[in-house]
Amino acid sequence: MTLTIGVDVGGTKVLGGVVDPEGKLLAWTRRNTPAHDVSQTLEMIVDVVRELAAKHEVEAVGVGAAGWIDAERSNVLFAPNLAWRNEPLRDAVASVVGLPVVVENDANVAAWAEFQFGAARDAHTSLLLTIGTGIGGGIVLNGELVRGAHGIAAEFGHMLAVPDGHPCGCGRRGCLEQYTSGSALVREAQILAKNNPDSARILLELAGGDPGRIDGPMVTQAAQQGDNAALAAFIEIGTWLGIGMADLVQILDPQVIVVGGGVIDAGDLLLAPARTAYTQSLAQRARLAVAEIRPAELGPRAGVIGAADLARRR
Ligand SMILES: [Zn+2]
CATH class of the missing domain: 3.30.420.40 (ATPase, nucleotide binding domain)
Incomplete structure (x- = not known):
């Protein structure tokens, strides 16, 4: 062996x-x-x-x-x-x-x-999106890892989501990872808690009353306890995730899309709105098969x- x-x-x-x-x-x-x-x-x-x-x-x-x-x-x-x-x-x-x-x-x-041993082991073509601080991406096409001509393929996080949107660490504005990532989740939750504290009572309690102290685990915990602002932040980033995945289906038509990274610990808080937006974005495909979305299995x-x-x- x-x-x-x-x-x-x-x-x-x-x-x-x-x-x-x-x-x-x-x-x-x-x-x-x-x-x-x-x-x-x-x-x-x-x-x-x-x-x-x-x-x-x-x-x-x-x-x-x-x-x-x-x-x-x-x-x-x-x-x-x-x-x-x-x-x-x-x-x-x-x-x-x-x-x-x-x-x-x-x-x-x-x-x-994930393709070889995890959530996509039954597929020949699969994608991975890791939702952490930013977004990481990987493509396995017909059993081969796709690296691209220069080694830098599958940078899904830097696809354009919103022209002239939020500034991204890459130097551009409006990249997808500014709308669906752990950082985006925290930003959305902080804005909602600041603008409408009544909707964020659980979240603000966890953050000691200061919206600026809200972090990712607090948003997950508050959402699990039914906090409206935290739930809305997950719907926002999940929706963007679904839209991004639908675009990837238009280009690559995989069998499986695996979602991993730290934020997937929130499970359906992230995946439910992602699946809804994904299905709506691909409605033109009617009854044609599209990639199944699955949470990663191998974790860290x-x-x-x-x-x-x-x-x-x-
Ligand atoms: Zn970027």
Whole structure:
């Protein structure tokens, strides 16, 4: 049985695991990410690989990183939440750990994991949207991960939703992730609580009376307890999610769309309005089959499992 290591490098933590060919995690470790220091982040990845490789015989390492990865899967071109700028990550890790290494975008590895072992394992064509601080995207088309000509395909979060809308971290205005993401959820809830405090009594109680202190988990908790403002914020971002997914169906016609990321913990609070808007947006398709929307199954382990599996198939 060949084992590989997957490492998932995010803005706040590095997760690592030893994974078997069936996608089973045999060992697991984590470190905090020193996000603003290139060499320390690299040391952290190497440290995680060494710890796992000391106890298991592994043949390759896959690294999923939150950033743009080139089509050769060796350089991190740009990572908005990490210090990397054109970083030759593959060779840097490989030369120290003495194993073959592949580097891949974090949403791509999660999309691959859900396709291979998770919510889309019965599909040949599937999409993943991770709804977290922003939106990550991944495309598996006829069993192949789609990287694009330059390695930067599936940036669903930066499709245009609203011309001249809210400013986005990418420098443009009106991107989809400004309307459906954890950040959008918090922004909507804060505005609603400020403008109509009577509709946000539970939410404001959780936030100690200050709309500015409302965060994502508070909105979820308040919505679960029936707070009207929190529910309205979920309907708003869920509706935008549904509209975005309908556009992706127009382009790619997948069998399954998997929704993951931190916000999916809210379950149907997010997915119910998303499904309604999705169905309405695709009403012209009448009785034709359209992609099924499913919540992700692998949770925060998806990145590690997908990176490890892609390393095995390198
Ligand atoms: Zn953008």
